[in-house]
Amino acid sequence: MRVLCLLTLCCLASVASGAELRDLRLWESPEGTRVVFELDRVPGHKVFTLDNPARIVIDLPATRGLQTAHAAQGKGDVRSVRAAEREDGSLRVVLDMARNVEPRVFLLDPAEQYGHRLVLDMPIPEGAQAVPExxxxxxxxxxxxxxxxxxxxxxxxxxxxxxxxxxxxxxxxxxxxxxxxxxxxxxxxxxxxxxxxxxxxxxxxxxxxxxxxxxxxxxxxxxxxxxxxxxxxxxxxxxxxxxxxxxxxxxxxxxxxxxxxxxxxxxxxxxxxxxxxxxxxxxxxxxxxxxxxxxxxxxxxxxxxxxxxxxxxxxxxxxxxxxxxxxxxxxxxxxxxxxxxxxxxxxxxxxxxxxxxxxxxxxxxxxxxxxxxxxxxxxxxxxxxxxxxxxxxxxxx
Structure with missing residues (x-):
């Protein structure tokens, strides 16, 4: 297991009331796959990878939005998306991957119609089969x-x-x-x-x-x-x-x-x-x-x-x-x-x-x-x- 990113940015009031996952979007491009979690506030998050089979796990503390996560469809290297609510109130989203990929994780501030966004960029590994440009x-x-x-x-x-x-x-x-x-x-x-x-x-x-x-x-x-x-x-x-x-x-x-x-x-x-x-x-x-x-x-x-x-x-x-x-x-x-x-x-x-x-x-x-x-x-x-x-x-x- 490789922990890639752990941020606890939500204030106590935010944790108490819980965040909401408004949308989960996947984009495929010739360079790789992008997954975007859109929430109503700055998301605390933990992202790590698992092998055999290849998976990326995203834990969102005190977050609701199970149906939103379930509705997302796989694209690019993401074969499928699974989600479950955990006993501690967090939402776990699992990306079943076509191969092992180290995601680049970052946050984007609200812009126009978009809220706070947690972004995972998964580039096609060097030397691997790529989508034609x-x-x-x-x-x-x-x-x-x-x-x-x-x-x-x-x-x-x-x-x-x-x-x-x-x-x-x-x-x-x-x-x-x-x-x-x-x-x-x-x-x-x-x-x-x-x-x-x-x-x-x-x-x-x-x-x-x-x-x-x-x-x-x-x-x-x-x-x-x-x-x-x-x-x-x-x-x-x-x-x-x-x-x-x-x-x-x-x-x-x-x-x-x-x-x-x-x-x-x-x-x-x-x-x-x-x-x-x-x-x-x-x-x-x-x-x-x-x-x-x-x-x-x-x-x-x-x-x-x-x-x-x-x-x-x-x-x-x-x-x-x-x-x-x-x-x-x-x-x-x-x-x-x-x-x-x-x-x-x-x-x-x-x-x-x-x-x-x-x-x-x-x-x-x-x-x-x-x-x-x-x-x-x-x-x-x-x-x-x-x-x-x-x-x-x-x-x-």
Missing amino acids: AAVHAGPPVVAEAWQPRPIVVAIDAGHGGEDPGAIGKSGLQEKNVALDLAQRLARLVNAEPGFRAVLTRDGDYYLGLRERVTRARKAQADLFVSVHANALKNRSMRGSAVYVVSPRGASSEHARWLARRENAADLVGGIALENKDDELAAVLIDLSQSSTMEASFDVGGRMLQALGKVNQLQRTQVQQAAFVVLKAPDIPSVLVETAFITNPTEEKLLRDPAGKQRLAQSMFLGIKGYFESYRPRESGRTVAGAAPRLQKVRTE
Whole structure:
């Protein structure tokens, strides 16, 4: 038996009255399985593992919610969930596992509709059989046109997911589901175009870290990164589509981050090793990559915004800038699309309507296609080498 975590955080009044398990949720992702216990107060808890067969045991002192625990279904490495009330008033939940896994246990504070949460993350063991990454599920490679020896790769990122629902409309429509639907529709349009291939950062309802989304795009050697979202405000009259690229502040912070990690940045600047370069030269090389990428991001963002304006009202007629983490890849043109306001009754209907979502996806694709009709990746490689731009202008005369 290996005791992993023991916290006694409930005050005497809380223990006396008892806590309530409001929900027990399981999420499966390519990285592993997440189990979330949602309670009405900070949970005291004890978590330990058992072998032969593999199990994870969670004891919740002075907690009621047996039926809630019983209703949970196994996912990923969690084959089944069992629960029982103990004589001391605690609730014991047992996760029957497919294999021995050491869970990472942590607490999350209340956020919006969620209460206090006890989270168990169970990563797939190193070297074990893993669920295929979402990026390879978006469709088979498409044979490129004669002038392009390989397809143009568009990484499509569905915002939020899993325990993070994003914004929620008045009818209960969740941004994470809308974003995934739109991303999948856009991926199908991209894959149907000769010479293009789409990759999805996530293809299911699970949470993915922001930097992991960018990492997946870079592993797929993406030529463009598109993050799909739905906007929200308390003012339900606010409406309109918007497109964002990284802000100068966001770009500056990422510039510093890559400079600090120069030993890992060779692929960013066309294979040039930076660890033996002085700060000034390394900074110039990274800046060349960023400048070309930001210019391209504005270009594709403007085209997408123009196309979106034919489907929906625009919140802003110009491409906006913000320090979104998912837009900070220095070597991949990146845009974040706020397709519509999920909190606006009219636009929520648009986001719920299959035909409306298809029109939004089509407008995003038109912007992407128009961009690559004018610019295409260099045939010699994906990254910027020295002062050479990542993309080259296509002659139109």
